Amino acid sequence: MNNVIRIGTRDSELALWQANHVKDLLAKNGFESVIVPVKSDGDLILDKPLHELGITGVFTKTLDVAMLNGTVDIAVHSMKDVPTKLPKNIVKAAVLPRANTFDILLHKDKPKEFAKHATIATGSLRRKAQWLNRYPKHTIVDLRGNVNTRLEKLQNNDWSGAIFAAAGLERINLKPQNHTVLDWMIPAPAQGAMLVVAMENDKSTRKAIETLNDYETDICTTIEREFLSTLEGGCTAPIGALAVIDIDYVTFIGGLFSLDGKHKVTVEKRILIENCEGLGALCAQEILKEGGEEIMIKLKKELSL
Numbered sequence: 534m535n536n537v538i539r540i541g542t543r544d545s546e547l548a549l550w551q552a553n554h555v556k557d558l559l560a561k562n563g564f565e566s567v568i569v570p571v572k573s574d575g576d577l578i579l580d581k582p583l584h585e586l587g588i589t590g591v592f593t594k595t596l597d598v599a600m601l602n603g604t605v606d607i608a609v610h611s612m613k614d615v616p617t618k619l620p621k622n623i624v625k626a627a628v629l630p631r632a633n634t635f636d637i638l639l640h641k642d643k644p645k646e647f648a649k650h651a652t653i654a655t656g657s658l659r660r661k662a663q664w665l666n667r668y669p670k671h672t673i674v675d676l677r678g679n680v681n682t683r684l685e686k687l688q689n690n691d692w693s694g695a696i697f698a699a700a701g702l703e704r705i706n707l708k709p710q711n712h713t714v715l716d717w718m719i720p721a722p723a724q725g726a727m728l729v730v731a732m733e734n735d736k737s738t739r740k741a742i743e744t745l746n747d748y749e750t751d752i753c754t755t756i757e758r759e760f761l762s763t764l765e766g767g768c769t770a771p772i773g774a775l776a777v778i779d780i781d782y783v784t785f786i787g788g789l790f791s792l793d794g795k796h797k798v799t800v801e802k803r804i805l806i807e808n809c810e811g812l813g814a815l816c817a818q819e820i821l822k823e824g825g826e827e828i829m830i831k832l833k834k835e836l837s838l
């Protein structure tokens with residue numbers, strides 16, 4: 534490594550905030566770094582097809598390529614966007630302390646009761662399935678784009694509300710007036726956590742980045758992502774998982790939903806942290822046994838996973 538760590542990031546407001554956050558934390562620990570926004574896949578050329586390098590993530594592939602090409606030393610990601618299997622030669626260098634894990638609903642009308650025929654916007658199958666499970670008569674419309682784009686679309690449509698990750702809104706300093714924290718909705722595995730990845734053989738960079746690792750967030754997100762990978766759901770399937778540590782215990786809740794929200798299987802466990810190895814896989818196995826297998830088979834057909 535040259536002494537200045539090059540931080541690769543996408544150029545959305547949220548991504549830039551996260552990269553700058555890592556830069557600040559590194560500075561506190563005595564490491565100099567510089568932000569390198571990586572724009573589009575267009576100008577990134579590799580000598581092998583992406584799948585041969587194990588690159589699969591829609592949100593992360595641009596930065597993976599930049600790292601493999603040596604344009605940047607590390608990449609900062611919203612951890613929930615990162616496929617559970619990292620590309621060849623790229624490793625987890627640190628998991629940062631977690632922010633708010635919950636989803637929130639932003640709505641135009643007063644919170645009270647949701648109208649019988651509310652229309653809720655979200656592009657996430659996990660959010661859609663859980664919303665329809667709770668409010669079967671509501672309509673879900675698709676909403677995509679980065680956080681700013683989605684907020685704009687909410688303003689310009691007559692939807693009752695739209696669902697966001699609280700962490701994303703808080704990071705770009707948006708505190709909307711009418712909102713409801715959806716504490717009943719199981720978040721995406723690793724929601725609210727940031728992952729810093731580096732090249733496996735870049736020992737000196739990894740040593741610097743490791744100083745940022747948060748032990749508890751690392752444990753919790755490992756369990757959640759193990760749950761996800763055991764279910765073989767990928768990052769788009771309607772699967773939620775949340776592990777929380779209090780003192781010596783970890784409490785895990787995981788759920789698998791059918792796309793229409795009609796079927797759900799959930800699992801909840803509380804165990805001593807020292808016994809938590811394999812907890813994610815164990816809970817996934819339980820889900821599969823208790824009806825999850827049928828949901829997964831149907832899902833894989835519907836999503837062509």
Ligand SMILES: NCc1[nH]cc(CCC(=O)O)c1CC(=O)O
Pocket residue numbers: 611612613614680696697698700701702723724725726
């Ligand atoms: N897939 C988009 C995405 N990736 C990470 C965040 C927010 C930060 C986080 O959840 O950790 C968001 C926005 C959202 O889900 O509303």
